[in-house]
Amino acid sequence: MLSIKNIHANVEGKEILKGINLEIKAGEVHAIMGPNGSGKSTLASVLAGREQYEVTAGEVSFLDKDLLELSPEDRAREGLFLAFQYPVEIPGVSTTNFIKAAVNEKRKYHGLEPLDSVSFLKIMKEKMKLVEIDQSLLSRSINEGFSGGEKKRNEIFQMAMLEPKLAILDETDSGLDIDALRIVANGINKLHSPERAVLVITHYQRLLDYIQPDYVHVLYNGRIVKSGTKELALELEEKGYDFITEGVDLNA
Amino acid sequence: MKEKQGPLEQAVSNDYKYGFVTDIDTDTIAKGLNEDVIRLISHKKNEPEWMLEWRLKAYAYWLKMVEPDWANVKYPIIDYQDIIYYAAPKPKKQLNSLDEVDPELLSTFEKLGISLSEQKRLTGVAVDVVMDSVSIATSFKEQLAEIGVIFCSISEAIQLHPELVRKHLGSVVPMTDNYFAALNSAVFTDGSFCYIPKGVRCPMELSTYFRINTENAGQFERTLIVAEDESYVSYLEGCTAPMRDENQLHAAVVELIAMEKAEIKYSTVQNWYPGDKEGKGGIYNFVTKRGICKGDHSKISWTQVETGSAITWKYPSVILKGDYSIGEFYSVAFTNNHQQADTGTKMMHLGKNTRSRIVAKGISAGHSQNSYRGLVRASKQAINARNYSQCDSLLLGDKCGAHTFPYIEVKNKTAIVEHEATTSKIGEDQLFYCRQRGIDPEAAVALIVNGFAKEVMNQLPMEFAIEAQKLLTISMEGSVG
Ligand SMILES: Nc1ncnc2c1ncn2[C@@H]1O[C@H](COP(=O)(O)OP(=O)(O)O)[C@@H](O)[C@H]1O
Ligand SMILES: [Mg+2]
Numbered sequence: 001m002l003s004i005k006n007i008h009a010n011v012e013g014k015e016i017l018k019g020i021n022l023e024i025k026a027g028e029v030h031a032i033m034g035p036n037g038s039g040k041s042t043l044a045s046v047l048a049g050r051e052q053y054e055v056t057a058g059e060v061s062f063l064d065k066d067l068l069e070l071s072p073e074d075r076a077r078e079g080l081f082l083a084f085q086y087p088v089e090i091p092g093v094s095t096t097n098f099i100k101a102a103v104n105e106k107r108k109y110h111g112l113e114p115l116d117s118v119s120f121l122k123i124m125k126e127k128m129k130l131v132e133i134d135q136s137l138l139s140r141s142i143n144e145g146f147s148g149g150e151k152k153r154n155e156i157f158q159m160a161m162l163e164p165k166l167a168i169l170d171e172t173d174s175g176l177d178i179d180a181l182r183i184v185a186n187g188i189n190k191l192h193s194p195e196r197a198v199l200v201i202t203h204y205q206r207l208l209d210y211i212q213p214d215y216v217h218v219l220y221n222g223r224i225v226k227s228g229t230k231e232l233a234l235e236l237e238e239k240g241y242d243f244i245t246e247g248v249d250l251n252a
Numbered sequence: 253m254k255e256k257q258g259p260l261e262q263a264v265s266n267d268y269k270y271g272f273v274t275d276i277d278t279d280t281i282a283k284g285l286n287e288d289v290i291r292l293i294s295h296k297k298n299e300p301e302w303m304l305e306w307r308l309k310a311y312a313y314w315l316k317m318v319e320p321d322w323a324n325v326k327y328p329i330i331d332y333q334d335i336i337y338y339a340a341p342k343p344k345k346q347l348n349s350l351d352e353v354d355p356e357l358l359s360t361f362e363k364l365g366i367s368l369s370e371q372k373r374l375t376g377v378a379v380d381v382v383m384d385s386v387s388i389a390t391s392f393k394e395q396l397a398e399i400g401v402i403f404c405s406i407s408e409a410i411q412l413h414p415e416l417v418r419k420h421l422g423s424v425v426p427m428t429d430n431y432f433a434a435l436n437s438a439v440f441t442d443g444s445f446c447y448i449p450k451g452v453r454c455p456m457e458l459s460t461y462f463r464i465n466t467e468n469a470g471q472f473e474r475t476l477i478v479a480e481d482e483s484y485v486s487y488l489e490g491c492t493a494p495m496r497d498e499n500q501l502h503a504a505v506v507e508l509i510a511m512e513k514a515e516i517k518y519s520t521v522q523n524w525y526p527g528d529k530e531g532k533g534g535i536y537n538f539v540t541k542r543g544i545c546k547g548d549h550s551k552i553s554w555t556q557v558e559t560g561s562a563i564t565w566k567y568p569s570v571i572l573k574g575d576y577s578i579g580e581f582y583s584v585a586f587t588n589n590h591q592q593a594d595t596g597t598k599m600m601h602l603g604k605n606t607r608s609r610i611v612a613k614g615i616s617a618g619h620s621q622n623s624y625r626g627l628v629r630a631s632k633q634a635i636n637a638r639n640y641s642q643c644d645s646l647l648l649g650d651k652c653g654a655h656t657f658p659y660i661e662v663k664n665k666t667a668i669v670e671h672e673a674t675t676s677k678i679g680e681d682q683l684f685y686c687r688q689r690g691i692d693p694e695a696a697v698a699l700i701v702n703g704f705a706k707e708v709m710n711q712l713p714m715e716f717a718i719e720a721q722k723l724l725t726i727s728m729e730g731s732v733g
Contacts, residue, residue, distance in 0.1 A: 048684075050684055052680075071692075072687040073690050076689055076690035077690045088681050088684075088685035089682075090686075090699075091676065092704045093700055094703070097699070097703070098689070099689075101695065102686075105689075105692070162689070
């Protein structure tokens with residue numbers, strides 16, 4: 001589904017990603033872990049198409065398309081979803097209207113009629129239950145004045161509404177209490193199916209108690225320095241990142 | 253060299269779709285202004301002597317006045333001798349009904365989305381149409397007359413209801429009020445007249461569409477609305493003009509009079525040609541709009557959506573004379589490219605327990621400048637006067653400007669005046685957030701702008717609100733970068 005080959009990327013002239021390789025197949029759950037500043041969010045941004053991030057080498061194919069050729073909106077419409085580490089506030093635009101616009105833009109792209117209000121509300125009601133989000137929150141301006149937990153749940157809610165093929169979750173678990181964490185994990189598990197894939201970025205193994213990753217990768221200094229199974233996450237939890245980062249040549 | 257455009261600039265670089273010219277036989281007089289021109293206008297309109305005298309008096313005042321320069325707008329000196337003061341589409345013959353209107357004209361208005369025919373009748377909006385200097389057609393006249401509502405062109409009102417016109421014309425905006433009001437008083441050619449008798453709730457929206465067609469013609473329309481005790485009227489005004497390289501002058505005067513417990517709701521969707529991307533051409537829109545809440549418990553509400561004009565100079569105001577009267581001003585002003593808007597309101601509290609509310613939303617894109625200028629005045633007698641003002645600015649890009657000039661003059665201690673202002677910017681991160689959800693930059697900007705303007709848009713009558721929202725979206729096309 002997603003194939004990343006030797007991706008190098010710069011931010012403001014500085015190389016942040018130094019050759020990333022990653023294969024994700026439909027139905028798989030991958031976790032990327034790694035210390036702060038290692039380039040996890042940068043990788044997510046590059047995949048989503050953020051313009052400040054300049055890809056200097058490498059290729060990415062997504063559902064047999066050249067991902068890097070697509071505009072950010074087309075990537076989204078093709079089924080790539082990013083749950084932001086820091087969701088953005090947009091004053092004056094209600095969450096409901098925002099999601100409705102998003103859902104209908106995607107439908108239009110796939111040659112479908114826009115959803116009428118009744119069907120839209122029906123789907124919304126279902127998904128609201130899933131992430132235990134309140135109607136009153138959805139009529140407010142998107143993310144404006146939301147608590148940290150509300151913002152993260154709103155990301156998962158949007159994901160549930162958009163039903164992406166590939167969901168990238170950038171530290172969606174950070175700053176959540178146990179209940180919220182359970183809700184978020186539940187949302188992810190509900191989405192997960194043989195046709196869909198999930199890439200969770202986290203730096204705690206906590207979330208992985210709720211979500212079973214097929215693969216765990218450690219990103220460090222712009223490279224994936226180790227890949228393994230769930231056991232790798234446990235090992236990291238126990239020994240810290242040092243045991244991996246030791247001996248990695250930063251200048252290589 | 254062409255500037256590099258980001259997604260924001262691209263999303264708001266617009267194309268004006270009302271810029272066509274109607275090829276129609278027009279009766280125009282020579283350029284220039286002097287007493288003879290005024291006499292000629294008055295003569296062409298077959299006006300009574302008092303009207304001509306009134307015009308000449310205004311002209312004499314105007315000659316002594318100087319053009320104001322306090323607004324935050326810049327434009328080359330206007331040559332008032334280079335303007336045509338009267339241009340009228342030549343009727344093929346005397347019109348007896350709407351069906352006899354020149355088809356070319358009707359199709360012009362169809363193109364503008366204004367159907368004068370069956371469709372409009374069904375939607376129940378009475379329409380008066382003013383092209384250049386004269387009123388073309390007014391629909392629903394007979395039905396309205398049955399309940400005593402007069403809705404016709406001002407020229408017709410001068411002929412048929414001279415006593416009403418004479419009593420009220422210039423009573424809210426005196427001819428001496430300001431430079432452009434004096435000019436208008438001297439040369440005004442047409443506009444609408446509405447009279448709502450005591451106790452009548454006007455059952456339909458009254459609306460006028462103004463269109464400047466002729467090259468080098470100025471439009472000087474005059475609108476007068478009188479609402480007698482306990483009456484109600486909702487009035488809509490829409491404007492467009494062809495695209496031309498020369499600037500064209502539009503200097504209108506609108507007067508509203510609300511008697512006891514009367515309510516006037518006046519909505520404008522102004523979409524005069526704004527000029528091209530380099531700032532060439534476009535309408536200079538210098539308008540004096542003022543209402544008086546003459547009776548106790550009366551209410552006047554101005555709602556405006558301003559997307560057009562090269563320069564806008566406009567301050568719809570309310571004189572709150574009656575006790576417990578209410579004045580409202582809701583405004584969205586969108587400026588793009590090189591447009592300049594200096595707009596706002598004046599709320600003059602004279603009566604006791606008067607209330608006013610101002611909600612002004614300015615949206616700037618491109619190299620445009622958007623200023624809010626508002627005055628709230630509470631006189632000594634205005635015991636317990638209250639005002640609440642909210643001015644919000646939204647910037648699209650970093651080459652445009654937003655300015656707020658609130659003036660507050662309070663002469664008694666019981667008055668409470670509150671003012672809040674915010675400025676925000678559509679950020680790259682907001683745009684990216686939308687795009688990541690599949691919403692392209694243009695749609696994202698439209699979503700954000702419409703959200704920003706919602707409170708004002710909600711004030712518009714339903715049919716108009718949709719039109720206004722579309723207009724706002726069209727005006728922004730290509731302004732995202
Ligand atoms: N927009 C940006 N401008 C400048 N530097 C950036 C930007 N985004 C990321 N970086 C830098 O790139 C490196 C990786 O950051 P990031 O991808 O956010 O790491 P992580 O998500 O793994 O904590 C950091 O050194 C960070 O300072
Ligand atoms: Mg990060």
